[in-house]
Amino acid sequence: MNPTYHSLGNHTEAIQIDFAPEEIDFAAVVDLVWTSHNPVGAARSSQYKSAIWFADDQQLAIIDQSVEPLVERYQRELTTEILPLETFFNAEDYHQKYVLQRHDAVMKQFKAYYPDFHDFVNSTAAARLNGFAYGSGSKALFEQEQSTYGFSPESLAAVLRF
Amino acid sequence: MTNRQTTELAAVPPIDLTVPENLQTATFALG
Numbered sequence: 001m002n003p004t005y006h007s008l009g010n011h012t013e014a015i016q017i018d019f020a021p022e023e024i025d026f027a028a029v030v031d032l033v034w035t036s037h038n039p040v041g042a043a044r045s046s047q048y049k050s051a052i053w054f055a056d057d058q059q060l061a062i063i064d065q066s067v068e069p070l071v072e073r074y075q076r077e078l079t080t081e082i083l084p085l086e087t088f089f090n091a092e093d094y095h096q097k098y099v100l101q102r103h104d105a106v107m108k109q110f111k112a113y114y115p116d117f118h119d120f121v122n123s124t125a126a127a128r129l130n131g132f133a134y135g136s137g138s139k140a141l142f143e144q145e146q147s148t149y150g151f152s153p154e155s156l157a158a159v160l161r162f
Numbered sequence: 163m164t165n166r167q168t169t170e171l172a173a174v175p176p177i178d179l180t181v182p183e184n185l186q187t188a189t190f191a192l193g
Contacts, residue, residue: 013191016189017189020182029188041193053189053190055187085189147176149175
């Protein structure tokens with residue numbers, strides 16, 4: 001049975017991203033993971049722990065290589081767990097692109113693009129806009145790529161927090 | 163008579179049309 005927010009068992013809240021290796025390699029993604037949280041923070045519950053899951057031996061080797069300098073720097077073992085990837089369950093729909101879903105006008109247009117909610121969840125435009133709606137990124141970056149979202153500047157303005 | 167709605171609406175956002183095929187996956191949690 002799929003875990004849910006109210007019946008999570010020992011599962012962990014995690015994200016899974018697709019990336020283009022010719023644009024950014026796995027080592028660079030791993031570096032972003034290390035710089036985006038405290039890898040020696042106090043161990044937390046299964047729900048909120050920090051972890052990286054490796055999909056294959058190649059990913060494991062890259063992660064292992066990145067750990068050594070961190071241990072050196074912090075002078076202690078990392079609390080972020082390194083685990084083999086098993087089944088990744090999508091969270092319920094209302095958790096997906098959580099901030100973006102609060103913006104009715106843009107969501108109406110996304111629903112027209114993607115009648116199947118799963119396609120919205122996998123949309124790069126939705127992922128980017130959700131980040132900007134949360135306040136991540138910069139105004140300059142947004143202005144550089146806003147024409148690639150397929151929405152009018154007026155409808156996008158309401159989403160932004162810049 | 164043309165159907166304005168279907169002629170004006172793109173199938174998907176333009177950025178989603180440019181996603182490469184050979185994607186890899188990364189999975190992590192930042193607790």
